[in-house]
Amino acid sequence: MSIELIGIIVLLLMFIVGSVLPINLGVLGFVAAFIVGVVFSGLNIDDIYSGFPAELFVTLAGVTYLFSIVEKNGTVDLITGWGLRLVRGNLGLVPWIMFLLCAILTSVGTLGPAAIAILAPIALRFAARYNINPLLMGLLLVIGSTAGSFSLLNPYGVIVNGVMQARDLPHSPGLLFINAFIFSIFASVIVFIVLGGLRLLKKRTAAEEDAASRAEGFSANENNKSQENGLTFYRGITLLGIITLVVLALMFDIDIGFAALGVGLVLALIAPKQQKGVLSRMPWSVILLITGIVTYVGVLETIGTIDYMTDLIAKVGNPVIAALASSYVGGIVSAFASTTGFLAAIIPLAAPILQDPTISSIGVVSAIAISSSIVDISPFSTNGALLLANVQGVKENVFFKQLLLSAVVVVALGPGLAWLAFVLIAG
Secondary structure (H helix, E strand, O other), X not given: OOHHHHHHHHHXXXXXXXXXXXXXXXXXXXXXXXXXXXXXXXXXXXXXXXXXXXXXXXXXXXXXXHHHHHHHOOHHHHHHHHXXXXXXXXXXXXXXXXXXXXXXXXXXXXXXXXXXXXXXXXXXXXXXXXXXXXXXXXXXXXXXXXXXXXXXXXXXXXXXXXXHHHOOOOOOHHHHHHHHHHXXXXXXXXXXXXXXXXXXXXXXXXXHHHHHHHHHOOOOOOHHHXXXXXXXXXHHHHHHHHHHHHHHHHOOOOOHHHHHHHHHHHHHHHOHXXXXXXXXXXXHHHHHHHHHHHHHHHHHHHOOHHHXXXXXXXXXXXXXXHHHHHHHHHHHHHOOOOHHHHHHHHHHHOHHHHOOOOOOHHHHHXXXXXXXXXXXXXXXXXXXXXXXXXXXXXXXXXXXHHXXXXXXXXXXXXXXXXXXXXXXXXX
């Protein structure tokens, strides 16, 4: 048996053990990385450490640290109350507002993980406060990032269109963006209906009254609590800190993790006595889980498992079937690996399909691009990991399984639907 297949089998066994036994998957991931990498593949320890996702760790730690402070001092309650007043108490509109905000951020050039890092903490705390299904909120947020990620300004769109142009292949940047946006809306409508969004549209009056009370910090019978629940000096500084984070990440392209740690440190120095228990609020078990699995996936990349999967595309003779295979390989690999890096690799590999005059190149590239991006709901991608790290109101292991099941469904159906829509029908 080849080492590539051994790596895949071990990965499947890890998921089975993690589902049956109360053992953190991250621990399994680190141990598996050592066994498969060192014992079976002959890698050295430095190779294993090189697969550790340092950037993802800093992002998760920084964002969750900052928003642990934001949540503890009551600013999240303030923001969610204002948000509900903005939509006049209609809970069913809130997930769509988050979808739209994320789509706008990514369409103007923000990388998906940066947009999710900014919006997920507020969106998921909002969901917990008003009993909105966190899976519904999270999925619409991540799908919203896909909706805008293939604009002319976003790095995803730049990569895909750049590769197409460099190889002198027929391409349409505008059509790629429109295809991704329409497909994302279609997918979001399905998610919204399946996860109970229609019922939320009926929850309005009570939620509006509750939101007004929370936002203003006012109660006819409890006027003395308005200062406690409303806008205070420290909460005002906290809001300014969140705005600073957005500016640093979006306008100055500063790493979102380090920016969040910096803003959090300033807030901690301003009110040091309020920092007790902040670190204990951080989801360390989730951070361990994600970094352990991603480290193991790094080993799989080093030993050639990812290349093994992508090389299977070249062995498919029929261009239509090859396009379908490319879409599924994109979906499967991107659920575990970097979407940005994979797009840069898969488009050149799919060049023989794109050059075939009997098939639409823009249809094929749309199917591959969307398949590789929409699976970022996976808890092993940065976007999915950020959702998992910020979930409120449900146990982390429960939400992890929900995200994982959703990712499996999306990987199973998403690439096929994208292929059907843009290769067979639109193409």
